[in-house]
Amino acid sequence: MQLSDLSNGLDTVWVVLTAAMILLMEGGFALLEAGFVRQKNAVSIIMKVFVDISFGALIYYVFGFALMHGKDAGGLIGLTGFNMGGDLTHLPANVSHDTFWLFQCAFVIAVISIVSGAAAERIHFRAYIVYTIVMTGLIYPISGHWIWSPNGWLAKIGMIDFAGSAAIHALGGFAALAAALFLGPRLGRYGADGKVNIVPPSNLPLASVGAFILWFGWFGFNSGSTLSATNPGIGHIAVTTMLASAAGCAACILFTILRYQKADPPMVINGALAGLVGITAGCAFVSDGAAILIGAVSGIVMVLASEWLEKRKVDDPVGAFAVHGISGSIGTLAVGLFALPGAASHSGLFYGGGWHLLGVQALGLAVVAVWGFGLTWIALKAINLWRPVRVSSDEELVGLDVSIHGVPAYSREHDFIEVDKLRAP
Template sequence: MTLADLSSGIDTVWVVLTAAMILLMEGGFALLEAGFVRQKNAVSIIMKVFVDISFGALLFYLVGFAFMHGKDVGGLIGWSGFTMGGDLTHLSLNISTDTFWLFQCAFVIAVISIVSGAVAERIHFRAYIVYTILMTGLIYPIYGHWIWSSSGWLAKLGMIDFAGSAAIHALGGFAALAAALFLGPRLGRFGEDGKTNIVPPSNLPLASVGAFILWFGWFGFNAGSTLSATNPNIGHIAVTTLLASAAGCAACILFTMLRYRKADPPMVINGALAGLVGITAGCAYVSDAVAILIGAVSGIAMVLASEWLEGRRVDDPVGAFAVHGVSGSIGTLAVGLFAMPGTAAYSGLFYGGGWHLLGVQALGLVVVAVWGFALTWIAFRLINAWRPVRVSKDEELVGLDVGIHGVPAYSQEHDFLDIEQLRKR
């Protein structure tokens, strides 16, 4: 065995393990969202996560990977690698194409999972399947090509997004906002007199466990993006990831204590996630102190964004836009301000790099916001022309678990269900 073979083998093990950590995050999404929604919709959330993994993996294999990482066509789209075939020599990897695909596939599944929480408790299951196909096969891969392919037009301008604050989280966040606006709020969420009705989470301990699993998986998300087990920056990436998430969580604890006179558990949970989202773009490029700043700002901004949406009667059951859209935007712009010299092609504004990087980061952020929002809105309009995107009033009132899937999340031994009646719903 040569030294090159050994290096490739070690990198392969590293990338496969971190890809598995990212895929485990789907369990985190499932528990987090099931805990945030009402009991009558817990099965519905779990079913959407199964759609994310299964349809997401298949569509990314068939077409998404080719659009994202195939040979470039005009800086706009890739066009080789459909079903992992064709010419992919331009990737120049130290790992196999299969290994690289696995890691990238874990990312695309995470993108669609962001949207699932924003549409909870009111989207029809078949409509969600169609949207998942469009997001994983088309919407995400094309934007991903622009920024993560060396020939993509944003990459050529110099945009930096190490592990996806823009490409994954901002895209998913703005798509989630479009979906929530299109569907409208849940029945009874906002009264006709302007009153806002709180929908209590069904199981905060369950949501907390989901957040902890996401927190764990994020180290694979960020550190795994090196694609190399021998990259000396892995330790720094892991440290900035932890510091930012801790700062986001701590900031939310203190900020909600000052604002509401008590630490708000759902906000604290989302504060940790906001810090993780915020650091994802710059985890390899910023200092430890800046990571703490990014996390704290992301956490507080998440709280304010949640209040802003609620004041405008936008119903986002799990805070998908506030966590991913807002914090992803902050993280994307922070790179343009704080990227340290020598860590990337361009330095941040505060490190003598001038305005170029910040301008490119801002451009990429505007592009992803418009792309994610507009394409999702158009997708939902098209789907709705075929079949209603939103469930019926009766289905929403009884809950999607029984109304759509024919089974409750929680039952007692003495409960009996008429299977024929459930199948007719």
């Protein structure tokens, strides 16, 4: 066996394992969102995660991957790789095409899971299936091609996004904002007099476990993006990931104590996630100190963004936009400020690189935000012509678990359900 064969074998094992870590994050999304919503909608959240994984993987295999990573001539869209066929010789050579697809598939599933939280408790299940197909087959692959394909137009002008603060999180976050605005707030969330009615999470311990699973999976998300088990930067990537997440969590604890006189558990949970989102773009390119600063700023701004949305009566049950859209934006721009000399193709502003990289990052972020928000709005508008995207008032009041899926999340030992009534048209 040649040394190159051994190296490629190690790389394959590394990429498959980190892809599995990212896929495990879907369990984190499921528990986090189920814990944040009311009990009567917990099953509906879990069912959406199953849609994300199953439909997302199949659609991405058939044509999403081709649009994102296929060869192209103009930097706009891939043209090869449908059903994993055609010319894919430009893909990384150290792992097989199947291995590379699996890792990228884990990413696309994460994108759609961001949107599901913002639409929780009121989007119709069938409409969500159609939107999942659009997001995983068109919206994410096309903008992802611009950033991550070697010939993508944003990549060619120098945009840097190591593991997806913009390509995944900002895109998913602004798509989530569009979904929340399109659907409108949950019934009773805001009073006629403008009063904000708090909807307490149904199970914070469950949400906390979900956050810890996401935290664990993020090491695969970031470190696995090296696509190489022998990359000497893996350790540094893992350290910046840990420091940023810890800083985001700690900053939220201190900030909410100062602001509300008590540490706010949902905000603290989201603070850790905000730090993780913020560091995703620059985890391989910034110093440890910069990672701490990025994480802390992401955590604090996430709290302020959540308050801002609430004042404007935008109902986002799990804080998807504040965590992913806002923190993803911070992380994308932070690369333009803190990228170390020699670590990336351009140095950041604070390291003598001038304004070029920051300008490119800002342009790329703006494009991704408009693309994610605009295409999601158009998709939901089109789906709404087929059937209402939002469930009826009666279905929402009863809860989606029973009204849409025919089963409650939690039942007592002697409960009996009249199935015919639940499944009646």
